[in-house]
Amino acid sequence: MIVAIDGPSGTGKSSTSRAVAAKLGLSYLDTGAQYRAITWWMLTNGIDVNDAAGVADAAGKPVIVSGSDPAAPTITVDAVDASGPIRTQEVTAAVSAVSAVPEVRARLVELQRTAAAEALAGIVVEGRDIGTTVLPDATLKIFLTASEEARAARRTAELKGKEAQDLAATRAAMAKRDAADSGRKTSPLAKADDAVEVDTSELTLDQVIECVVTLVEEKRIKA
Ligand SMILES: Nc1ncnc2c1ncn2[C@@H]1O[C@H](COP(=O)(O)OP(=O)(O)OP(=O)(O)O)[C@@H](O)[C@H]1O
Numbered sequence: 503m504i505v506a507i508d509g510p511s512g513t514g515k516s517s518t519s520r521a522v523a524a525k526l527g528l529s530y531l532d533t534g535a536q537y538r539a540i541t542w543w544m545l546t547n548g549i550d551v552n553d554a555a556g557v558a559d560a561a562g563k564p565v566i567v568s569g570s571d572p573a574a575p576t577i578t579v580d581a582v583d584a585s586g587p588i589r590t591q592e593v594t595a596a597v598s599a600v601s602a603v604p605e606v607r608a609r610l611v612e613l614q615r616t617a618a619a620e621a622l623a624g625i626v627v628e629g630r631d632i633g634t635t636v637l638p639d640a641t642l643k644i645f646l647t648a649s650e651e652a653r654a655a656r657r658t659a660e661l662k663g664k665e666a667q668d669l670a671a672t673r674a675a676m677a678k679r680d681a682a683d684s685g686r687k688t689s690p691l692a693k694a695d696d697a698v699e700v701d702t703s704e705l706t707l708d709q710v711i712e713c714v715v716t717l718v719e720e721k722r723i724k725a
């Protein structure tokens with residue numbers, strides 16, 4: 503059972519994927535965390551993230567390891583826990599430039615396919631290009647969407663007390679990142695033709711989780 507969950511930022515991919523994987527006894531892989539991890543490494547090693555050739559040259563250097571237990575997902579870079587630093591606004595603002603570099607994508611797609619092949623009980627993999635590029639033969643593909651208003655409100659609430667931005671700034675930053683992710687040449691953010699689209703704007707997180715669990719169970723019955 504391989505479940506691919508894609509969609510723009512703030513649609514609920516991570517929250518939904520983790521919960522679905524935990525409920526169904528599947529592994530979980532957050533591919534966005536891997537792109538954030540390589541971006542953090544570039545920033546901390548003085549690589550200009552807007553210099554695509556420099557990023558490409560360095561893409562093979564960091565060792566990125568993802569732990570796939572949905573109860574406690576982990577990510578390390580060169581054996582250092584990166585789960586905190588990859589969530590800063592500095593990394594969020596830089597990640598789209600790094601993830602657009604084909605050498606970076608080739609490196610991480612290989613890691614992602616290996617993780618899926620090794621997950622014997624099955625896996626939920628979330629990102630932007632899982633259904634279209636990374637795992638085109640996934641058992642089930644979901645594309646989550648939500649209105650810009652809903653997504654910005656969710657992210658603003660999540661960031662409260664951390665690196666808080668106001669609603670308008672959060673919305674503008676999300677729109678900019680989605681435009682860059684959708685507009686890049688190599689495997690842009692896109693819905694696979696055979697993905698089920700779920701608009702989460704008016705749904706609670708529990709309703710979205712239930713909806714995806716039902717879709718997985720339907721696939722299992724048919725298999
Ligand atoms: N249906 C929902 N209703 C209300 N809040 C939600 C819903 N789904 C997710 N959230 C909340 O919205 C925030 C963003 O969710 P999440 O991180 O899962 O989105 P994402 O699609 O993975 O975002 P990104 O791609 O930017 O990492 C979290 O605080 C989460 O708890």
Ligand SMILES: Nc1ccn([C@@H]2O[C@H](COP(=O)(O)O)[C@@H](O)[C@H]2O)c(=O)n1
Pocket residue numbers: 511533534535537538597598599601602628629630631632679683
């Ligand atoms: N399959 C993917 C997953 C992510 N990205 C890039 O990483 C960024 C961060 O993703 P989050 O889910 O953690 O917000 C995202 O904006 C993309 O630039 C990707 O390219 N492909």
